[in-house]
Amino acid sequence: MNVSIRGLIASLMCMATLVVSLVLQNPAMAMADGASTTTIATLSDKINARTKQAEGKLESAYGDLTGDTGRKVKGTAKQVQGSVMSATEAMKDSSRSIARGASDAADKLADKIN
Numbered sequence: 001m002n003v004s005i006r007g008l009i010a011s012l013m014c015m016a017t018l019v020v021s022l023v024l025q026n027p028a029m030a031m032a033d034g035a036s037t038t039t040i041a042t043l044s045d046k047i048n049a050r051t052k053q054a055e056g057k058l059e060s061a062y063g064d065l066t067g068d069t070g071r072k073v074k075g076t077a078k079q080v081q082g083s084v085m086s087a088t089e090a091m092k093d094s095s096r097s098i099a100r101g102a103s104d105a106a107d108k109l110a111d112k113i114n
Helices: 003-032 038-064 069-113
Strands: none
Touching: 003 038, 038 069
16 A cells, blocks of 8 residues: 555544544533533533544545455444444433423423312
8 A cells, every 4th residue: 555545544533533532522611611411411422423433434444445354344343333322322312302291291281280
């Protein structure tokens, strides 16, 4: 493989890591502004899932370019892990929505009774 392509890939991976690290700082800053802890944790988990997927894509692409089957398999596994993490977050969001709906319905019923 051409040395300049390896350098380019390494640079892209470093830039991706930098971008992810900057994005992951936002939840901590938002928390200092008084946002709820649950919202921050949820946002952080969603970012982690997306980051894992992106990391897997980069690693898989690097494996393709270098002919490294092991790296390609690891990258694909990370993509799957990120997808599972995203699905878990979607299920949590749905559960919260259902719980909020049930709570609102109970509040309305309690108001009618009183």
